[in-house]
Amino acid sequence: MKIISCTNNRDLSKEIAKKLNKKLVDTKIIRFADGEVYVEINENMRGQDVFVIQSTCTPVNDSIMELLICIDALRRASAKSITAVLPYFAYARQDRKVSPRSPISAKLFANLLMVSGTSRVLTMDLHANQIQGFFDIPVDNLFAAPIFVQHIKKNIKSKNLVCVAPDVGGVERARAIAKRLSADLAIIDKRRSGPGTSEVMNVIGDVRNKICVIIDDLVDSGGTIVNAAAALKSKGAKDVYAYVVHGVLTGEAVKKINTSKIKKFIISNSIMNTKKIKKSAKFQTISVGTLFAEAIKRISISKSVSKLFK
Missing domain, CATH: 3.40.50.2020 (Rossmann fold)
Structure with missing residues (x-):
């Protein structure tokens, strides 16, 4: 080999x-x-x-x-x-x-x-x-689910845990991790009330006073996950964490996340982001090596x- x-x-x-x-x-x-x-x-x-x-x-x-x-x-x-x-x-x-x-x-x-x-x-x-x-x-x-589950169990010790899919396309991924953690599941439903109107974030599931963990495979500009975190906090979530496999993080993504409602943003090292995030205490990288x-x-x-x- x-x-x-x-x-x-x-x-x-x-x-x-x-x-x-x-x-x-x-x-x-x-x-x-x-x-x-x-x-x-x-x-x-x-x-x-x-x-x-x-x-x-x-x-x-x-x-x-x-x-x-x-x-x-x-x-x-x-x-x-x-x-x-x-x-x-x-x-x-x-x-x-x-x-x-x-x-x-x-x-x-x-x-x-x-x-x-x-x-x-x-x-x-x-x-x-x-x-x-x-x-x-x-x-x-x-x-990366087994690695995320292990990290969550070690670092987020709460019985009031909810895994969150940031959109309907991510439900299967979030559900798989929720099952391993014996946690509840919530879904962010993005929709527009009419042509030309702004996008509204609807939270499906009970997140009040819960520790919310957003699970996603990829974050690019950061808009979706930042808005999802804001929606969760508006519904009474205690804390919001994000676990993302691939941190593409283009443009102002890091800045958006740093000023967002997300308490901790965990990404894998599938993409090298050391220079982008080295000055941010909010980001943490876990290895898939x-x-x-x-x-x-x-x-x-x-x-x-x-x-x-x-």
């Missing part, structure tokens, strides 16, 4: 390799003056099971191209198998046509991975589970990955 890291989120790659007692493969990745990427593998890959780690977050398209070129280099170097390890899967929100002449970019990304020579994909908390069906190769979709290391180990020895979540 060989572990290769591309340039995005190398800290997580190093952590995964360390937990597997492996050294990262000596790889040369450079960018030419015109922006083109060049990859050179400086070790023998013939007959090896190779895991290429790359979080396809900002800069998204550069990260994807770098990953594809690395996979192509490995295929031409006669690697036995190539697993693309994507802690964050780009374009997952573009999983369907939203207008008559719009693309399905998540499917295009899947095609590019397969054509480049990928044998398997290992990722975490896909925004849309149906993306697994875009591939003709195995896809292992890990879940152990989860990915164990999944890689199980794949390499043909053991069940799903048992990680039972």
Whole structure:
């Protein structure tokens, strides 16, 4: 088994390799003056099971191209198998046509991975589970839920706990964590009373005097989760915490969250946000390195990955 890291989120790659007692493969990745990427593998890959780690977050398209070129280099170097390890899967929100002449970019990304020579994909908390069906190769979709549950039990010791889905699309994810915690479930229902009117947040469920934990897979601009927290507080919630798998955190997201009703904002390190959040006491990062290391180990020895979540 060989572990290769591309340039995005190398800290997580190093952590995964360390937990597997492996050294990262000596790889040369450079960018030419015109922006083109060049990859050179400086070790023998013939007959090896190779895991290429790359979080396809900002800069998204550069990260994807770098990953594809690395996979192509490995295929031409006669690697036995190539697993693309994507802690964050780009374009997952573009999983369907939203207008008559719009693309399905998540499917295009899947095609590019397969054509480049990928044998398997290992990722975490896909925004849309149906993306697994875009591939003709195995896809292992890990879940951060067990890590979140463990952290909540350790740090939020309250019997009045409510898990909250920030929208109807996140109900399944919030319900799964609520079940593990034996907690109640609440849902934020966003709706407009009429054309041109502002969006109203309706809270479905009893949150008065409760500790609310918002569960979401991804936060981008931060607007939805900040408004959800405000709605919960307006309904009498005692405290509001947020647990988010992928902290995309674009634009003014960090500033919005810092001035919001959220008491603590917990994200995974699927995306490297150290510089963005280092001055904020409200943010906390928990690692998914152990989860990915164990999944890689199980794949390499043909053991069940799903048992990680039972």
